[in-house]
Amino acid sequence: MTVSAGQSLSRLDPEPIPRRDVLGLFALWSMASALLFATGGMLRLPKAAVLPSPAKRFRTVLPATLQPGEAFVPPGRAVALFRDAEGTYAISTVCTHLGCIVRPTADGFECPCHGSRFARDGDVTRGPAPRALSWLAVSLRGDTIVVDEEATVPAGTKVTA
Numbered sequence: 001m002t003v004s005a006g007q008s009l010s011r012l013d014p015e016p017i018p019r020r021d022v023l024g025l026f027a028l029w030s031m032a033s034a035l036l037f038a039t040g041g042m043l044r045l046p047k048a049a050v051l052p053s054p055a056k057r058f059r060t061v062l063p064a065t066l067q068p069g070e071a072f073v074p075p076g077r078a079v080a081l082f083r084d085a086e087g088t089y090a091i092s093t094v095c096t097h098l099g100c101i102v103r104p105t106a107d108g109f110e111c112p113c114h115g116s117r118f119a120r121d122g123d124v125t126r127g128p129a130p131r132a133l134s135w136l137a138v139s140l141r142g143d144t145i146v147v148d149e150e151a152t153v154p155a156g157t158k159v160t161a
């Protein structure tokens, strides 16, 4: 609103906002927005883009109801644990064909991907898997079993307390 000469402002008229103040407010708002977005971006940086894989060495306890020769697969692990009269042992459930996770069955293991079958000791009974399932290093600490998924042992290696 322009006020011409001789015209006076009423006290009810809104006070004009100088253009310089409007530009200053806009600059201040822009700076605050940029600072807010930069802070938000910096807070996101410390998060890892790739989650670490679980440790290959883990502890577990066999269920008290586990029968001799029955497989126990700890949740989230590609290992089948067994206990029989000769000791405790672990067999990897990673198929030696293309790496699918095999399922324990009553007479061994079967692979859901291409149909390979393995005996209870991990030997191949039907292809296309080229070789037996790996036996893994196991150690006992009381009731706790420590399994190292990266350390293979000769087939038939069992540990006793």
Ligand code: FES
Pocket (backbone or CB within 6 Å): 095, 096, 097, 098, 099, 100, 111, 112, 113, 114, 115, 116, 127, 128, 129
């Ligand atoms: S991945 Fe197991 S049979 Fe192919």
